[in-house]
Amino acid sequence: MDPVEVFSAGEKGRGLRVTKEISAGEVVFAEASFAAVVFDSLSLQVCHSCFRRKVNPHRCAQCKFAHYCDRTCQRAAWDEHEQECSAIKKIGQAPNENVRLVARILWRIQKDTGLVSDAQLTTLDLLDDHLSELSSEDLKDLKVDVQHFYNYWPKNSKPVGEDYVAHLFGMVNCNGFTLSDQRGLQAVGVGLFPNLCLVNHDCWPNCTVILNPGNQTALDTSLHSKRRIELRALGKISEGEELTISYVDFLNVSKDRQQLLKKKYYFDCKCEHCISGIRDDLMTAVRDTHGHQSSADVVKAVTDFSLQALVKIEEARTEGNFHEVLKLCHECLEKQDPVFGDTNLHLLRVLSIISEVLCFMHQFGEAAGYAQRVLDGYTKLYPPNTAQLGMAIMRAAVTHWHAGLIETAHSLVCRAYAILIITHGAQHPITRDLEAMRTQTEKELRLFKQNESVYHSMRETVLSH
Known part of the structure; x- marks a missing residue:
């Protein structure tokens, strides 16, 4: 934690700033979780130790709730899971993720106190809870969670006050x-x-946060990497500059981002992009054809139609009715394309969905065209070194690769790698995947340039098998 310090950030309360210059891609700090839990909906598909997705994971024989990659991961998690296992077994089922997380936090506090290392810059008692700002409906939900907690908390454990x-x-x-x-x-x-909680929000931040699962393959669990996040610099950060991350996706107009931040995090965002509405005009862009734009009434009608269509599209996608999804997307695009500009968020959301579904249905040639349109829009909206942009470029690269468009695919792989090496680092699994893709597409591109017909013939042979 040498390069950072806590400071008073005015209206934002406390914050973190760097005590030396930081370069793009540099890890400002890494931090192991104080406590963490898998979502209820994915408890059967994700390892409760390393959070990797796993086919047919190993189940805890005692509580029958926790699942692991294998017995090695299970042994590594036992210190965290032991009391949880007993509590779940006693009541016969696991409570929701919030209750499980609060219980894990309390067991950790009772074992190690709220300050578990010299590198921890704050105690849990000093973190904001914003209880005084909860709505009456949220307070009712809170009381229900507290009651569920007491039903779950073992009677022989140290008693804890309701407040x-x-x-x-x-x-x-x-x-x-x-x-x-x-x-x-x-x-x-x-x-x-805890340390990450001190990093304040900015809609155009200078840092990003990723979970690095590290190495969990060693049989000796003491050699496993702890479940940890890394705070990485997106560009050069000067000495004394505040560290910031984005709490929400930038792809919302400033008014919507401010409302979301107020509802979820209880503060009014006053960053430059929100105050000045930077890029709002692009996100709501209207197509200009030879100096002519659609009227405000037409724009409103197409916007309303898009919002209703997106609800129907999501319902059809959830039901797995992909032919209906494609039908609805095509109908929506027919209305959107003459009216909306290429960076309009409603248009981009439909383009993203149709590209994804076409890929699922192995119609890669058509999907690649939509993926390129999404990418062109994202490039104009997102900051240059952003994980979301890097991931979007990677998805477009894979789509073009499957479509046999090897020149574009290789170019996009290289472009995605240049971003994700900064946001994720060289050792992250997704960056390693990209490195392998870059090597493979480079080989295929070399063959393509030598003899296109041989390349396509070999590709068809591989695909047929």
Whole structure:
């Protein structure tokens, strides 16, 4: 923790700043989770120790709830899981993820106190809970969670006051960090990282946070990497500059981002992009054809149609009715294309969905065209070194690769790698995947340039098998 220090950030409260210059891609600090749990909905598919997705994971024979990659991961998790296992077994089922996380936090506090290492810059008691700002509906939900906690908390454990339990629930609600799987493609759990809680929000941040699952292959669990996040610099950060991350996706107009931040994190965002509405015009862009734009009434009608269509599209996708998804997307694009600009968020959301579904249905040639349109829009909207942009470029690269468009595919792989080497680092599984893709596409591109017909013939032979 040498390069950072806590300081007073004015209206934002406490913050972290660097005590030396940091370069792009440099790890400002890494932090193991104080406590973390897998989401209820994924408890059968994700290892409760390393948070990797796993086919047919090993189940805990005692509680029958926790699942692991294998017995090695299970042994590594036993210190965390032991009391949880007994509690779940006693009541016959596991409570929701918030209750499980608060219980794990309390067991950790009772064992190690709230300050577990010299590198921890704050105690849990000092983290905000914002209970005084909860709505009446949220307070009712909080009381239900507190009651469920007491039903779950073992009677022989050290008693805990209701006010302190409520404080922990409030703290988790506004400080919990969502954890992704080993490929960074899906949120699979939530954890608490005290130092990360001190990093304030900015819609155009200078840092990003990733979960690095590390190495969990050693049979000796003492050699395993702890479940940890890494705070990485997106560009050069000058000495004394505040560290910031984005709590929400930038792809929302400033008003919507501000509302979301106020509802979830209880503060008014006053960053430059929100105050000045930077890129809002691009996100709501209207197509200009030879100096002519659609009227405000037409734009509103197509916007309303898009919002209703996106609800139907999501319902069809959830049901697995992909032909209906494609039909709805095509109908929506027919109305959107003459009216919306290429960076309009409603248009980009439909383009992203149709590209994804076409890939699932192995219609890669058509999917590649939509993926390129998404990428062109994202490039104009996102900051240059952003994990979301890097992942979007990688998905487009894979789509073009499957479509046989090897020149574009290799170019996109290289472009994605240049971003993700900064946001994820060379040792992250997703960066290693990209490195392997880069090597393979480079070989195929060399063959393609030597003889296109031989390349396509070999490709068809491989695909037929």
